[in-house]
Amino acid sequence: MTDTTLRRWQDIAPADATKLDLSKDLTITAPLNEEGERCPWPWEPQLRASEPIGQFHCGYCGAMVLAGMPHIDYGDEPAEVKP
Numbered sequence: 001m002t003d004t005t006l007r008r009w010q011d012i013a014p015a016d017a018t019k020l021d022l023s024k025d026l027t028i029t030a031p032l033n034e035e036g037e038r039c040p041w042p043w044e045p046q047l048r049a050s051e052p053i054g055q056f057h058c059g060y061c062g063a064m065v066l067a068g069m070p071h072i073d074y075g076d077e078p079a080e081v082k083p
Contacts, residue, residue: 010070014043032075033063042071 007028012020022030023040030038039061048056048067058065065072 009042012043014047017041017043031063031071031073033058033061034074035062036075037061039063039071045069045071 009017009022009029009031012028020028021040022028022042023038030040031042033039039058041060042058044058044060045056045065045067046069051067053066053068055064055066057063058071063072063074
């Protein structure tokens with residue numbers, strides 16, 4: 001019997017994730033960018049904790065993220081309300 005439990009990317013320290021590629025490793029959750037694509041390495045914004053908080057494009061998936069904060073998951077955004 002195989003274990004189908006997904007690991008959360010947030011539970012992995014950036015130092016332990018250096019060789020991970022979440023676009024290929026589907027056993028680990030990954031935040032989605034604005035296009036619905038998995039970010040291959042979402043730890044980049046966390047590594048910028050020493051920089052002033054500000055928006056920048058993730059170098060791995062292009063999503064708008066905040067320096068020093070966990071990668072935003074656009075897949076968790078509520079559906080747009082239509083009038």
